[in-house]
Amino acid sequence: MTVNLTLVLVMGVMLATGVYMVLERSLTRVVLGVILISNGANLMILMSGGRAGEAPLVRDYLSSEDYFDPLPQALLLTAIVIAFALVAFMLALVYRSWVIGRQDEVVDDPEDRRVAAQPVYDPEEDSEIPTETTEFDGGGGAPTEEAAEPAPDSRRARRERREGRD
Amino acid sequence: MQDELTTLIPLAVLIPLFGSAFAFAFYRQQTVQRMVTVISLLVTLVLEIALIAAVWHGETLAVHVAGWPAPWGISMVVDQFSALMLVVSSLITLAVLLYAIGQGAAEEGQDTGPVSIFYPTYLILVAGVSNAFLAGDLFNLYVGFEIFLTASYVLLTMGGGEQRIRAGVTYVVVSIISSMLFLITIGAVYAATGTVNLADLAIKLGELDDHIQLLLHVMLLVAFGIKAAVFPLAFWLPDSYPTAPAPVTAVFAGLLTKVGIYSIIRTETLLFPGTQLNTALMVVALLTMIVGILGALVQSDIKRMLSFTLISHIGYLVFGLALSSVVGMTATIYYVAHHITIQTTMFLVTGLIERRAGTSNVDRLGSLAKLSPLLAILFFVPAMNLAGIPPFSGFVGKIGMIQGGIAENTWAAWMLVAGTMITSVLTLLAVARIWSRSFWRKAEDAEDPDPLLLPKSLEHGRAANRRLMPMNLVGPTTFLVSLTVAFTVAAGPLMSFSQQAARDMYERTPYLEAVLGEERVDGVREELVEIASEIPDLDTEDDGVDDFAPVTTTTESEDGEDTYGTDDEGSE
Incomplete structure (x- = not known):
């Protein structure tokens, strides 16, 4: 399996920055961290399809090895939609927390x-x-x-x- | 008949989803909304009972959605274990729904009643849980998790008060992180094997290097462990669950963590049937049990205390599945079903206590046994069941695990056997503390008791019962309490059902044949049989006493027939 080195590096930086930001106590940074982590995970799924190839539409003159594996893309699209919904919900939650308590930090129970x-x-x-x-x-x-x-x-x-x- | 039923499997997910859409369309008419919700759940329940009847004797049904064959398309699988989980989850979601409707009716006119978003979200939660139980591939399992988790975020923060937002933030962030971990693992699994279909993975994962297998295995376990609230990944649970309304907490506590356990069990049986992580899992199980129950002992709020016992009892389930033996898995399957019901019941009863007494803080409770004997019975039966007092079903499940642990006969298993017993006793202590303070103590002795607990006379108090605990709240709770007792009465058939399920799960061929077809499985049948033969199956018709239990007792009669058969203990 061939993997694009640039994509690996970008993914690594995204995940590392994301994890660092999620560990912060400020909720805004946590949201940013979650966005970065989810995009890093998406890149990972994209890479799991192997090297780039032709669009997966069946054409007579292409052999099966020339196509890009379509399954990771399907998974990726679903994952993007889910992450989008989650981030929207989290933003609403953080905003609500700010409106109620003027609080942008994780509070102890x-x-x-x-x-x-x-x-x-x-x-x-x-x-x-x-x-x-x-x-x-x-x-x-x-x-x-x-x-x-x-x-x-x-x-x-x-x-x-x-x-x-x- | 069988084939037609197989094509109906996706309806277990679709009916709640469509029901949710309809319920949402009628958001102005509460009555229509309720009817739509109850009817969708009832139809789902009927379908799932038909499914469990179809797989009762060990068949496995698989449907390939849209006709795409197995490793490429999405498959949904019903075997005995998932059918049992589906039926139990539908039963308790239906009971909790009726309770929520009752609570909504009782609080009509106040702002605290469920808003119009409650019923649609609840149905989405049910659809997500069903999807996770039916999922035949790893990604569909992830989607199922996301569906019910997103619904749970909404239910937990419903109303948007300060408490719930605070608790919700922790819960949402932790859940999202665990989902991301799961997603990364799916990517890694796909990169390593080129498939996400569980049946296909079962064959292909075995061909990987040992250390890559171990890596994927641990990543999956951590992702599911956060969801299942296994120590040390359980810290989020007692902070978030108790703030939600009683019905919501009840269904969360009963179901959501068990979906995590369900996934761990699938990982351990279908994907990685080896025994390499068993000792580590046992240590985790022991810590989960002990830390959880010690946490429960210091709490003064009943809901928080129950959340900690929930964590502690997840330890039992991890113990049972870490044994990698048919006896252990049988007990685990039975105990999961038992524990879903019992934990939901306990939280609903706590909801009743909170309504009757104005608080769920044991320091401020008292006199409840005198004021409401019915409430006392409703609390006492599941509490004893939770602690595992014979003849209740908690005892039957625990004795099965202890049997498995003794038969395993390693130092870790013996530690766990001891830990199981200690945790049982401490659970009894925890519920006895609630009992003696809330029910037996005089309300005058409590610090700052609610005026509801100090009626002018006993007649006034009894009259208040009818107002505070109307029939449509007590009814569903009573139904659930009798369901927990039914687990005891039906322990014999249920145990043999679980045993059959456990055998099939370790054998793996029924599952693989149903999903991939026989030709594909024939190529690897020998390897599968070889792996399965390493799993100890202790059923020698004498519960393994002769061959495996290193202790001899004098309760056995001459002809080797033991006189304490655990299966029919309760039904006598």
């Missing part, structure tokens, strides 16, 4: 940050229950002594352990 910042200590699961709230003992029976007043030393030990961990 707030819930993700919140979960990551929450302490290991869970007040519900880790602390002693001050009052008994169960409804299974016949109408909120008197809380037991232990539950109402947890042993002070165990509570202090817990706190120390927690601080040591932090």
Whole structure:
């Protein structure tokens, strides 16, 4: 299989620049990066057809080796249309993001940050229950002594352990 | 009959597409739009049930679109695996559609109800998923992916609020990058072999150099791995899915990642049936399971927690297919079908919880079991199923994978067997945490509970149930919950169906004969048989206990008949 060296170089530069731009936090650059990557991929498909040849229309005086392979071109056209639609959608998305939040950057997920910042200590699961709230003992029976007043030393030990961990 | 049915295969894609066009034409009349959508999905479902009936005994149907023969034209293939996927996906999309209609009716007059673009886009999503399941060549698979991904971008960012746009940007960029990777791989595959037809590739890829094979194999796995949300390529999922409306999240979580898994399974069985990457896949599977479930444990939002369990359970599927044995693949096929249903059900139930309680944050929930026992049952059954408590179908699938892992008897497989069990227990812990906080705890004990959870009396609370959870929302959810139970009841026939499917997929000749014709396959039949014979098939009518399982138990009776047959566990 013969490959055009210029096309390979162009494809390489396009893909490398595209990847670099997608890694940016600014959304406009991400869109530009996506455009470059998709065009690089398209060039790659074009090259997979082998060397250039006659247009794939059947003519009597041409043998089968003289034609250019038409399949990559068919794939390429489909891929271009898809990439076009995706880029249009992304532009709309980026514009919307700018209109709503004046934000041209990828934003962290707030819930993700919140979960990551929450302490290991869970007040519900880790602390002693001050009052008994169960409804299974016949109408909120008197809380037991232990539950109402947890042993002070165990509570202090817990706190120390927690601080040591932090 | 068979031939006529074969020519009807493309309709599974075309009906939803045409339905979408009609639904869009009637964008002013919501009622007509709904009717068109439901009818298209119903007709598709009937067609797909006919297809699964036609391939039930192991036939493979292939249609060459426009009459162009196989390696040149576009072929669509239905074998047992894709037929099962089609039917399950249609069942759940139909149920979710009814739920969405119910939600639209319940929220009429508010701005939050589905806009007129919802139903057409939903149908396009279904068409794309069907196309991906039917695709007989790599490029058509790519087109299928793009169709449903583009529809999913629209559904995810519907309404264009700040949250959804933020989540949508990440999702769209990650999906596009994975699609581009897929496209580059297609280019590389075509350059190396000169074909994109899957059946043709199955023959020609084997003739390539080992290192080129490995390169193409890894590139395909990475591209599909992003879509299937396999660790470490899963970070986008919990950020994006939970922001969408409940029905949309439900169908995304159930279906979209499974299309990625479907493609990985096709890659591993049809294109690269060798075992060279199995250990790597097992390590990935273990990490996916453990990291996913640990992520689930710290979440306080139910939707986010379910997204993490989704990732974690993708690990099971990767484990099953990495075993490269018929037992493992059987369990994987069964588990994919089970997991599509269960994950969708869980998200729909969460949607109900959110409607009933005003929030899906477990810290603010309580008293739900008392206020709405029906909701408690609807949550409890799929939750236990997700954790894999016997006799539910999750247990049946997991036991199959563990069987396969033990039979494989390598260090990696044993690690995975242990990881499977640990993940199951941790999943149980995660759902038990939701259960004890949202359902058993008193709402007064929650921090800042929604006023909806603090009715003046129990009668007031029960009366609010009817208003907040109308029948047209509870109905589809109940249907899905009973479908998950049906997976348990029908576990025997389904397992033998999956086993047949797994055998055919490893044998590959049925698929190739259907697409390429017998003459083409006869030339390479010996090689195919040789490769297929290396795949361990453990069905010795005793579930492989005698030959393969290195543990002996005393539960077997004298005549070697085991007393714990996994297939009919649930139906008893």
